[in-house]
Amino acid sequence: MLVQQQYALAIPGAIQALSFLKDIFGDGSIESVPPYLLLAEANLGLEKFQQCEEFLSLANWAILNNPSSSNSIKSQLHRNFGKLYSAQGKLDEALKELAKDVYFSSLEVGPEHVDTSGGYFHMANIFYTQHSIENALAFYDKVVDIWYKFLALVRNDADVADTFSEAQMKEGIDMLNRIMSTRVKLLGDVHIATGEVKVSEPC
Numbered sequence: 001m002l003v004q005q006q007y008a009l010a011i012p013g014a015i016q017a018l019s020f021l022k023d024i025f026g027d028g029s030i031e032s033v034p035p036y037l038l039l040a041e042a043n044l045g046l047e048k049f050q051q052c053e054e055f056l057s058l059a060n061w062a063i064l065n066n067p068s069s070s071n072s073i074k075s076q077l078h079r080n081f082g083k084l085y086s087a088q089g090k091l092d093e094a095l096k097e098l099a100k101d102v103y104f105s106s107l108e109v110g111p112e113h114v115d116t117s118g119g120y121f122h123m124a125n126i127f128y129t130q131h132s133i134e135n136a137l138a139f140y141d142k143v144v145d146i147w148y149k150f151l152a153l154v155r156n157d158a159d160v161a162d163t164f165s166e167a168q169m170k171e172g173i174d175m176l177n178r179i180m181s182t183r184v185k186l187l188g189d190v191h192i193a194t195g196e197v198k199v200s201e202p203c
Contacts, residue, residue, distance in 0.1 A: 003170050007045035008046065018032060028062050030063070033059045033062050033073055036055045037055070037077065044083060047087070072109075075101050075116075075119070079101040082098035082123075083122060086129075101122075102116055102119035113146070114146055117147060117172075117175070118175070121139070121140070121178075124179075144179060
């Protein structure tokens with residue numbers, strides 16, 4: 001439902017998952033973090049910022065109580081905080097959260113991984129909003145470069161794509177489409193950088 005942007009329909013399933021996990025592992029368990037993050041994303045999509053922040057705070061509390069939490073889950077938490085603060089216009093706070101997202105994702109999978117590219121992308125959007133165009137384009141370049149290399153791997157080994165979820169692939173397509181429209185606006189449709197994004201787009 002989240003992939004299809006049907007945010008209201010995503011909430012009941014996430015609440016049910018959270019209920020099951022609380023029954024099995026108890027309140028404040030690290031296992032409860034993924035449904036908290038899903039609920040936060042759904043409420044962010046519905047522009048219910050207070051509810052989103054409440055779920056992120058619960059997820060953060062569970063992570064703080066479980067020092068062995070993975071870097072991946074920490075990355076997801078900070079990315080969601082970054083997206084929330086960006087939507088609220090708290091751009092400096094958003095950048096700080098997204099920098100933490102990139103840091104933890106880099107520890108988990110490396111700075112050149114497609115999972116890390118989302119953090120770069122959201123930072124680029126904030127720089128663009130702040131009219132820091134050079135920084136925005138530099139971060140967009142990073143995203144395109146990461147996806148170009150990933151798709152080159154897919155072309156050589158189709159099995160690589162099987163490790164990717166529908167949500168991850170849609171996120172990649174959405175990012176590249178946004179970057180292409182921004183490059184067209186800033187650089188023109190025939191600029192080499194615009195063409196680079198078109199080449200990088202997943203089929």
